[in-house]
Amino acid sequence: MSTPHKRKLGPWSVYPIGLGCMNLSHAYGVPPSRAQAERVLLGALDAGVDLFDTAALYGFGANETLIGDILAPHRQRFVLASKCGMQGVDVQGDGKPVRVIDGRPATLKATCEAALKRLRTDVIDLYYLHRWDKQVSIEDSVGALADLVREGKIRSIGLSEVSASTLCKAHAVHPIAAVQTEYSLWSRNAEIAVLQACQELDVAFVAFSPVARGFLTGALRSINSLADKDIRRAMPRFSPQNYPLNMQLLQAFEQLAQQAGCTPAQLALVWLLAQGEHIIPIPGTTSLEHLQEDVQAAQLTIAPQHVAAADTLINRHSVHGPRYPASTLPEIDTEDF
Template identity: 70%
Template sequence: MQQRTLGPFTVSAIGLGCMNLSHAYGAPVSAEQGERVLLAALDAGVTLFDTATLYGFGANETLVGRVMKPHRQRFTLASKCGMQGVDVAGDGKLVRVIDGRPATLRQTCEDSLRRLQTDVIDLYYLHRWDKQVPIEDSVGALADLVRAGKIRSIGLSEVSAATLRRAYAVHPIAAVQTEYSLWTRNPEIAVLDACRELGVAFVAFSPVARGYLCGGLTDVSTLDAKDIRRAMPRFAPEAYAVNLALLEGYFAIARQVGCTPAQLALAWLLHRGGHIIPIPGTTSVEHLHDDLGAASVQLDAATLAALDAAINQHNVVGPRYSAQSASEVDTETFA
């Protein structure tokens, strides 16, 4: 496995996003299947594992902690705070809440350390910037956690270049995590270059476009009722039908290169910059090994240009988030 730099760490060029095992795409897999995927990733050379307080409202951290505790020295552990499930109504039902107040972040960290069964989290992200709290205050609280030895480095998720610079003035930022793939080019507006300038790793989540670039999802009506893609405009039936048509040319490029569609999507990201680290997620060991094969795929300039032309911000139909979700992030958007 190729290696890349993430803050003070050297990690595999492709990490594992653990969310899919517990959250967002329908019913979570069994604990046994989650364990198989996590250990298969470790055995295959993956050394960056990414989870969050939000995923499964703590269930994903609990799974990662239980399975990975015996191997803690073999990988870099990333988790996130600032967005979690809260029993707002007092009826036992957890609701997603964004809360970046320093006291909340300190408590969330303690809860994460307990679930992850570790003394320190290597990379701790602010999952969302709480726009009611100055970014300097939230990052200042995370800096206190670094000094206390609770976390080793700080990350930010879904922030703009301007917010990254404000945060970096308070404490060095090891990584910015944002959605990035052929069909989500927002990082190219400014934050990707800002990361390169500041020496910040860029961690790309949803690098295969939430399954779109794998080619297996042809009928969105088959999605689970609780699948988050049902609320995403690009996956609305009319928009998705148009977006599906873009895949014909994309698949032709994959055949020409001699790789799978998922490998092509990940290889494109790896070629976009040495500071980019994609973290695909999966519930399947077979798919995991397919994803990791992208590290050996070589793309020449002509192929990269063909990919850029095939799927981009000009021909994909629909924004990536609903209006409500879009209001919760700080990433730049195209006009």
């Protein structure tokens, strides 16, 4: 194994692989116990991870609270990223929050104030607009975040799931430090335009779901094992029609990883790191063992032919099903094939 070069993220240099904290509280069925979450978070620090990514949406504030409770004593050791503009709101007054996209300046500022308290910090290093609220101009939303920078409540601004043109409009208002979008062997939308736009503007590209929402780990052999409230149940690639077809790709991918001398998850991450020095994957996990496996991917040297073979095997032409259901598409701004 080799010592990886750190990658630029705004004014910071970070380990090439960060930690996405969402599934410690949200989205993929029953979250792990607090004790297990603590093992993962502190284990990530011990493994050299210095970028932790959360959001107001995750667990409707619970994930930010978890991060604050466990990592506040270590605040100087990592870059803290969170998100606003999409959060849980108790619309019906029944104590059951629903997801709402709201990019109005007053909402973003109020969300930030609440996040600072939950995260137990005076400043958030990287604060993303989680989704562009298309009822509000991107200039107005980013302008509100720029106010937070001037007030010293956040240090830099990020955008999530935006197109290259939206990035350019936002960047003209205030420098954007990072764009976060799904990117993996099986989700290539970023390759249309925004990946190159980030490189040209010196913006880091933070890749979420880099192991394809667990698919590329090989751990999910059947969709029947997914919890009832697991968000993957609504995603077309995990449908009863498409998943068996995608599993055929996975079997060949696992063989390729074996030939490369690494795990399938590591091959997926090595491929992603090879796509550009400005790319920082943030896999998520509830397992300390899987965390260590992911982190070690940045230290591996895999033969170029194996990386190229992975690219040829799994891509937008070979995968079955779009990445999101049709109902979600209006919420995102990323380019589509």
